[in-house]
């Protein structure tokens with residue numbers, strides 16, 4: 008990319024940097040013309056898109072190598088390593104390898120099923136057996152392994168059916184005898200047995216039902232289109248649910264999350280059928296993403312004719328998926344990328360996401376004109392306001408993406424200025440409208456993730472709860488919700504579904520606004536504005552940005568040098584910004600004299616003082632002076648030790664010295680920074696985590712409470728951030744046997760219900776563990 012950029016003549020660069028939407032066909036054509044005669048560009052396209060250079064294709068040799076390694080570990084009873092090797096082999100194995108009788112993929116599924124059985128992962132084992140049978144329905148070993156898994160699961164009726172099919176498919180006499188003896192062993196356990204065929208599911212927990220509230224689209228001069236409701240809405244109401252128009256997994260989650268639904272991958276992940284990159288949590292996700300529906304092969308028709316009719320019907324049901332419905336989207340998301348070529352894993356996620364949007368255009372004959380297609384997306388963009396460098400990047404990526412699509416999947420379109428310009432527009436739309444898909448993850452003090460949802464591993468403390476970014480997606484209607492730094496709705500994701508829920512009462516006619524990232528409490532007003540300008544090219548006009556609030560003042564403030572004074576000392580950036588507010592938002596400085604903000608910085612609101620007393624470095628209450636330069640140096644030095652402690656917590660190598668240095672630094676921070684400064688909260692939280700890890704629970708609780716007290720000043724008391732901190736506190740209280748944990752869990756549940764309604768337990772299974780342990 009840098010080579011391409013550096014080679015572009017300065018005049019062309021400038022023309023692109025200054026371009027508006029109307030100029031795009033010309034600027035794109037000029038850049039394309041330049042690339043046509045620039046060999047490194049063609050080399051790059053060949054590297055990215057020529058199947059001959061493919062690194063992501065299947066390879067029988069590589070699959071066999073991993074299989075052999077898996078067998079080696081299996082014999083040494085190192086089942087976890089064997090499992091990983093078989094999954095790796097499955098990713099590499101071409102479906103057609105070894106032919107229909109003896110199929111490599113089916114063999115690998117059964118090898119992995121055997122390991123899963125050893126690891127007592129029986130449902131996973133059962134699923135792998137079924138997958139092997141769908142490829143080779145007459146595979147006796149697969150029926151046998153399935154029968155054994157069903158025995159362990161107590162599904163005796165199914166086990167007997169599986170073993171009977173296995174017996175009839177088995178060619179060797181000794182094999183048949185072994186199966187017969189298994190059948191004898193289980194036949195007496197059969198009474199009262201259940202049929203437990205496990206269908207794969209990746210379904211959404213729709214316990215909350217669909218939203219009943221009708222939203223209306225309105226347009227305002229300062230924010231453009233936005234969503235409102237015609238009636239009052241109570242808190243925690245589900246107001247919007249939507250499936251994505253296009254979605255993509257983030258690069259760092261490729262090995263840990265399903266490439267279609269973005270949920271955690273199970274141990275029996277399913278690879279893509281045609282390339283070696285995506286992993287899915289189920290065959291259903293794999294089919295939906297790749298569009299390859301399982302079809303029984305003609306040579307397999309009639310394979311169960313020799314079986315008694317009820318057993319034949321049972322076996323057919325298994326290989327056909329027993330009623331599980333696969334609804335494939337008309338344009339499967341991954342199909343056009345799935346030729347083993349690697350542009351889709353190399354190019355940035357947002358560019359590949361644009362490729363997924365474009366695939367819909369190429370495959371839908373309804374849109375003959377790309378301009379009409381892009382218009383029909385009805386997505387806002389602000390190409391003209393983008394920085395010059397960004398415009399240049401979008402031009403280069405547009406040409407490159409179109410070449411990749413042309414070469415790798417044979418998409419048909421003319422490489423003209425209009426087509427290229429519309430791709431630049433799609434990129435600009437994605438820049439503004441794309442949502443980051445997140446999941447909540449809890450990590451206990453010993454580094455174990457989300458153990459609690461699956462098995463209640465008591466004795467562990469959760470020392471951190473975080474939102475993990477797993478994907479990016481375009482939701483067409485969801486993108487109509489505007490931003491507020493004090494949002495009244497909360498967006499979250501269940502598998503691929505976007506859910507939006509009110510977090511407070513929303514009066515009829517008010518806009519429903521979510522946060523695009525920045526929020527009061529997280530950053531001060533100046534930093535929020537800077538972020539929104541950089542990322543979304545707009546100046547925020549939300550209520551929180553046009554008024555004073557305590558959080559914006561104290562978040563990064565220094566303390567007054569007079570020990571008893573609660574006043575705040577601000578640096579030039581913050582104070583200039585707050586002054587700017589007074590100038591641009593008349594009435595913004597009208598605060599109640601009883602409010603805490605007035606006690607901390609009365610001089611900011613004293614009109615008679617003018618600028619005389621609200622200068623950087625001066626206490627906004629008593630006027631004492633603090634030398635900000637030396638204070639910043641001291642804070643930076645103290646922060647180095649806190650950072651060192653955070654690293655030690657991550658690597659779980661915490662020494663007494665690291666803790667005592669961090670404690671000294673925290674004292675130092677307290678002596679320089681305002682007592683509500685966010686850095687102190689972070690320092691307290693880091694010490695709480697460190698003390699959790701070394702088992703000093705009382706100290707962990709003290710620091711956790713100290714952090715919470717500050718966060719309660721910075722955020723609304725019902726904010727989810729407070730909920731996350733309370734989760735830490737509650738798990739420490741439970742570990743200490745403190746009855747007050749009940750109070751904490753009730754507060755946590757209130758907050759989580761407000762943000763997630765009845766979905767709270769599905770998005771954060773750890774809640775159930777906490778509730779159960781508290782009640783115990």
Ligand SMILES: C[S@@+](CC[C@H](N)C(=O)[O-])C[C@H]1O[C@@H](n2cnc3c(N)ncnc32)[C@H](O)[C@@H]1O
Pocket residue numbers: 229230231232233386387389439440486487488489490491543544545546547548549
């Ligand atoms: C995802 S779109 C939201 C829908 C958009 N208003 C429309 O008309 O399609 C994001 C764009 O909406 C506008 N916007 C959203 N929130 C805003 C806010 N708080 N202040 C000003 N503009 C805002 C900005 O132009 C931003 O780039």
